[in-house]
Amino acid sequence: MQSAPKRLPILFKAIRGEVFSSFIGRNACFYDMDTNTFLMEVINGDAIGEPYTDFDFCDHQIELKILERLFEKLNTTKNRLLRLTLSHAVSTLSNEELRYSGGVRNIDTYEDLYSGPLKHAWCGRCLMEDQSKGRDQYMRLLWSLGTNTFCPKHRLPLTSHCLNCFDKDAKPQFAYDGKQSVIICSRCGSNLGSQLGLQNISDRNALDILSDRSVKTAWNAVVRLENTLRRSFTLTTPGKRLTLFRTFIIEFSNILLKSSRGYMPMIEHFSSTAFPNRPDPANVMKLHRPYRATSVATKRKTHALIVAILKGRKNLFTARAPVKNIWSRVPTMENLRDEMSPDQNSELDALLVKFPASYF
Numbered sequence: 001m002q003s004a005p006k007r008l009p010i011l012f013k014a015i016r017g018e019v020f021s022s023f024i025g026r027n028a029c030f031y032d033m034d035t036n037t038f039l040m041e042v043i044n045g046d047a048i049g050e051p052y053t054d055f056d057f058c059d060h061q062i063e064l065k066i067l068e069r070l071f072e073k074l075n076t077t078k079n080r081l082l083r084l085t086l087s088h089a090v091s092t093l094s095n096e097e098l099r100y101s102g103g104v105r106n107i108d109t110y111e112d113l114y115s116g117p118l119k120h121a122w123c124g125r126c127l128m129e130d131q132s133k134g135r136d137q138y139m140r141l142l143w144s145l146g147t148n149t150f151c152p153k154h155r156l157p158l159t160s161h162c163l164n165c166f167d168k169d170a171k172p173q174f175a176y177d178g179k180q181s182v183i184i185c186s187r188c189g190s191n192l193g194s195q196l197g198l199q200n201i202s203d204r205n206a207l208d209i210l211s212d213r214s215v216k217t218a219w220n221a222v223v224r225l226e227n228t229l230r231r232s233f234t235l236t237t238p239g240k241r242l243t244l245f246r247t248f249i250i251e252f253s254n255i256l257l258k259s260s261r262g263y264m265p266m267i268e269h270f271s272s273t274a275f276p277n278r279p280d281p282a283n284v285m286k287l288h289r290p291y292r293a294t295s296v297a298t299k300r301k302t303h304a305l306i307v308a309i310l311k312g313r314k315n316l317f318t319a320r321a322p323v324k325n326i327w328s329r330v331p332t333m334e335n336l337r338d339e340m341s342p343d344q345n346s347e348l349d350a351l352l353v354k355f356p357a358s359y360f
């Protein structure tokens with residue numbers, strides 16, 4: 001391992017739209033270091049405190065202070081560095097509602113807290129294009145934006161775990177291959193840009209799904225919803241209707257995702273080949289607002305179900321009502337209401353009063 005001198009002789013510039021940990025990861029792997037060690041070296045061994053990936057959000061004073069000291073050493077400007085963090089790049093983003101993080105701090109008390117670094121999802125095709133164009137593979141800010149479950153460019157589902165080893169705890173890791181940095185699985189070493197399958201779907205079925213027009217239609221409807229959500233963050237003045245739309249979608253999602261009094265969350269009463277998910281651990285669903293901590297796949301399914309219910313679209317869902325044993329191809333609001341507790345129904349009533357119909 002080479003040790004990094006105080007001023008690093010070679011540094012790679014941040015890429016437009018890149019997330020902070022990716023910028024650091026690309027530079028660190030060139031010096032054969034992990035991201036945390038690299039950061040410690042650069043700031044001369046001061047305690048970083050929280051795991052480095054919290055910098056991607058940069059919502060604590062200590063992170064901001066360290067970032068302010070970093071820009072000189074990293075040969076960039078303060079503003080450029082801040083633009084790589086979610087809370088500065090997307091000024092209206094509310095971390096309270098949206099941070100996609102690791103669940104609750106204390107599982108025993110099910111407090112409405114979440115902890116752990118920001119989780120990342122990625123698009124294998126974007127990473128493949130990076131490499132084929134001869135540039136570094138990098139992680140995009142947009143993929144970490146809490147509400148995005150699709151790649152806006154390729155209109156394909158984002159992935160949040162390695163499609164080669166399926167290890168739940170494996171993370172994307174930067175490696176230098178002699179010419180450029182690539183992103184590999186921390187467990188099995190597979191290049192994430194070579195994985196073009198679909199999460200939770202076998203490769204054999206993925207081909208069928210990718211060529212199915214009704215799946216594409218359903219995906220596109222979710223991409224439209226997510227584009228609108230994204231506009232509500234990225235516009236400097238999103239306006240009342242857009243803000244209302246965002247609140248509505250997130251609150252509706254929370255109702256669908258929440259498990260109350262030991263009941264299965266609503267979302268698990270519906271299944272879909274186009275939006276497969278694995279149920280989240282109970283601790284996430286038991287949060288008062290599980291949306292922010294739920295997995296990308298479950299969030300994608302939730303967005304899709306909202307579109308299916310509100311627009312009455314044929315959306316490849318099957319509604320499974322375990323008590324009455326009714327199976328229906330197009331889930332309706334009645335399917336949903338039948339399965340909900342009185343509390344959940346009144347919560348939904350209160351929400352529907354605020355329903356921004358003009359967006360559907």
Ligand SMILES: [Zn+2]
Binds near residue numbers: 123125151153154
């Ligand atoms: Zn993509």
Ligand SMILES: [Zn+2]
Binds near residue numbers: 162186190
């Ligand atoms: Zn792997």
